[in-house]
Amino acid sequence: MNLSVSRKLILNIGLFVVMIGIIIFVIRDSLGDIFSELAKTSLPVLIGVTVLGLASQIIEGYSIKSIAGKYNPEFTIRDGFFASAYSTFYRVVTFGTGSIVAEVIYYHKKGLKFSEGTGTSALRMITYKIALIVWSLFFLFVKSNAIQAQIANGIIWVIAGIAVTILIISALLILSLNINAQVFFVLICNRFFKKQKLREMVDRLNEQIYSLREAIQTFIRDRKAVVRVFCSNMAKLAVWYIIPFFILVHDHPQIDLLLTVALISFSVIIGGVLPAPGGIGGFEFVYVLLFRHVIGKVDAVSSLLLYRYATYLMPFLIGMVYVFITKQREIKHEIKAVKKES
Template identity: 45%
Template sequence: MKINAKTKFILNILALVLIFGIMFYLIKNSLADILAELKETSLLVLAGVVFLGIAYQFFEGWSIRSIVTGFSKKFRIFDGMLTAFHVAFYRVITFGMGTLISEVNYYNRKGLKVSQGMGVAALHMIMYKGAILTYAIFALIIQFSLFYEHAPKMIPLILLGMLMTGVIISFFLVISLSLKLQVGFVTLCHRFLKTQKMRDLVDRCNIQIYSLRETVSSVLTDRTALVKIYLLNVIKLGMWYLIPYICLVDNHPNVDFLLVFSLISFTLVLAGVLPSPAGIGAFEFVYLFLFSPLVGTVDAVSSMLLYRFASYVLPFLLGFVGVLVDRKNALSNELEELKAERNE
């Protein structure tokens, strides 16, 4: 059923009101502590945090562009950055549920097929997790003797975090590349689904999965591009990993750079493994658990809030600007359609 211009206009207005409502709720509750911390932060430290946050988004955009370029030569680094902002906004506004959908939808708006968008998103996740695993391995090698002496029980947890990250990478690769899994999925569905309608649905899904496998395979076969994408992910993650040191060194000039760098790499690995206690986010819990003994709870909380600003709030706010521009353009187009309908 075709939706007329008036209905689309009303739906866009309602969507805009809903977005502003959720934004107000988030700023008043979830983001209040982070925004309050910004007021207490020196301009020099804040400038460093913002610079590193933007630098991460630049390398993120470059990485996305390097993956997409096989399907769209017009896709620029700036488009990759806009993709990251768009995804960051919907990750927050949908409380994580709309992350993948928003990413694939943005690629689709840029001319990619859904299967190609899924392939880009899958490889994007694989490379990001690969960079996390890389840093964690090197950090454990560097800090192994220190942890073995002072916190030996942490070593199995860190190893478990690495293992789980490796499992996630393997899962995405298997889903994206395994022809046997695809054939098994179709065979199993056809065995239990008896209606033609359901079998047709499975066949349509199978075509998408096949296209996804071809998409990922086409990118993975270009070794030079693959190494480039991997290195861009390592560099971009390094931008975030520098933030805690930038935040702590002013009050703790003797803090060890490699130790701080290692602790934040362990935080990202462990945050994906440990459950969230008493409603506290897993990342926040692990960060405070690792950093508080080093610099004290007050400075650990301060640096954590600034880290969350650069990695969570800043791209979200930039994404919000992009969404407002999109909504403004959509409303302008629908007003033009309304005028055209009334003149007919």
């Protein structure tokens, strides 16, 4: 019997069991409120929110396909759809720490090099954050009075959120595209890291950054693809931003669409830069803070839970099903391999 094959099987089964345990824990303790809210939601609202959530997921799949397709033409919208769900699943089960690694591994399984997968993940993040900034600036221009009325110094908070987001984008682009920044990084590392193993790690990282730069430059040369990805991110956010209005208009027919969309845009840009595990807590805090003055705290929390269902829980569940199916296939394949070696 091949010991490495049997060890791989045991490891996969062990990981599968641990994963199920984490999922049960997360669903019971972190996502239980969302399921409770879904049980109280009327069927038309639930169907509408589900449709909007799926629509945003399909748009995200198209966006990812537009990036990854530059490196592997066989990469499909379906692959992009499940890439987003796969990443969200691992973001939940690793409490926000393993989503990027999981996403890059997924791309590698779909025929991309690791540098291309990293480039796809980085470009996905950059274009998403640029879309966040554009929507926030637009609503800051047309609805600045709304944020100022809800939070003291609200405009300053939004501008701060935009500024931090710009800094994140700039850091990613500088590290990815500027060779001088890469040389400076290597010089600093060589100065402080004297051990051979650390030097070798720096060299490998340097090679990955170089490959990443090539991957990103390959994409940005295609201006039409850049425009497609940017527009699809704007469209995805537009769908997300409509969800709270769709939820609230049934009980609050007087609510203003533009105000609702502006408040959710401000919630995302401010909450996205607040320190919180998995990027969840900061957004929730700002969302309730903004919407409670418009619809009351109870309805604000209810709409938040449904919004989280469409944008967070649904991709997680899709990713969970995908991971379960692929893991079961891997385990069955390894069991057959062990029997064959026996």
